[in-house]
Amino acid sequence: GLLTARLGIKAMELCRPLPWIDNDKPRLGDFRRQLIGQLKETLQKSKSSPEK
16 A cells, blocks of 8 residues: 555655656655545445345
């Protein structure tokens, strides 16, 4: 989840040959929002599908 995203962002930063453009730099908040959105979608699907 978020720990992996933090590690990935740091790895990209360290391995990147050029500095980030200010508006193009990935942020943890972007990943967090996407992760929460996917979680909500998954939970809604599991609630709406009938269990056997």
